[in-house]
Amino acid sequence: MLRKDKRSTRPLGLSFTMRILLVREGALGDILLTRPAVRALRRRYPAADLMAVGPKTRWRLIPEIDEVLDPDGLLPHHLAARAGHPDLTVIWAVHRPAFLPAPDIHVSPYPPPGMHAADWLVRSLGPHADPAPGDLEPASRAHTGAGIYLHPGAGAAWKRWPADRFAELATHLCGVHLIEGPADGNAVAEVLEHIDLPVLRPSSLEDLAQHLRTACLFIGNDSGVTHLAAALGVPTIALFGPTDPVQWAPLGRARVLRRCAAHAGRQGQIRVCDDPTCLAALPVADVLATATEMTVDKDVDDASREPGA
Ligand SMILES: [Zn+2]
Structure with missing residues (x-):
């Protein structure tokens, strides 16, 4: 990703650059859900250096971030040295990493009931x-x-729509590929037991993003890949079950389908339902109807995410 060099645009004679440190470890979807907060920070402090602590491959998807400090590649005291003494430290984590400076803001990344995670941040x-x-x-x-x-x-087996449903869905669609990430071997193999389909195995997140950009439609579970597709503007159908889309729906061009009757949410919980048939209750016909709608009438899906809608 290209980044602006803030130093080159700073007025001459002004030697102070505000440094902001953000801490959010987590899965791909978690990082993507920080983007509205990162943008809001960037708008408030246009010239600041925004540093993020967390997985480098995921934080690179947030173009407003200037520098990523990846704990995987750094010893804690090196990471602390690189972080220095930021002017503003924000920690979105249940526990504060001991080696980092005392935060100005420290909250759990889990939103309260009824609030979306991105809004919460x-x-x-x-x-x-x-x-x-x-x-x-x-x-x-x-x-x-x-x-x-x-x-x-x-990320968890209980977030997966049944493999035979994916297989049946594929029989009704043209130009279908399965996406297999590093942890998806079993899920993809189960679909292939029912139907023969080409499988795409991206070599990296950037490779995955490049492939997703060539899609006219993406259909997936409550997963990081689904969050990425929606964030890239790909028409996306997100199949939800035990997780609450009010809190965790992908940002971007996504329609969420869900048939869960469970009352959603205690604070700090991602899973709100223990009904093993919850995701299975979502019929192929519903997904197919939405797929047809989103690919035939491409403006319909935009309407649900217009500002103020
Ligand atoms: Zn449920």
Whole structure:
């Protein structure tokens, strides 16, 4: 990703650059959900250096971040030295990493019931945020792709729509590829037991993003890959079950389908339902109808995410 060099645009004679440290470890989807908060910070402090502590491959997807301090590649005291003494430290984690400076803001990344995770992070910044409705919009709306990508994997088996449903869905669609990430071997193999489909195995997150950009439709579970597709502006169908889309729906061009009847949410919990048939209750016909709607009438899905809608 290209980054602006803030130093080159700073007025001459001004030697102070504000440094902001953000801490959010977590999965791909978790990092993508920080983007509205990062944008709100950037708008409030246009010339600041934004540093993020967390996985480098994931934080690179947030173009407003200037520097990533990846704990995987650094010893704690090296990381602390690199972080230095920021002017503002924000920790979105249950526990504060001991080697980092005392935070100005420290909140759990789990939103309270009824609030979306991205909104929660923006609000946690208080006066340091300058949010805008467009922060919840996808990065790009330009889409000329032809393929349909199905991603049957998810971070937990209970977040997966059944493999035979994915297989049945694929029989009704053209140009279908399965996406297999490093942890998706079982989920993809189960689909292939029912139907023979080409499988895409991206070599990196950037490679995955490049492939997703060529899609006209993406269908997946509540997973990081689904969050990425929606964030890239790919028309996306997100199949939810035990997790609450009010809190965890992907940002961007996504429709969430869910048939869970469980009452959602205690604070700090991601899973709100223990019904093993919850995701299975979502019929192929519903997904197919939404897929048809999103690929035939491409403006319909945009309407649900317009600012203020
Ligand atoms: Zn449920």
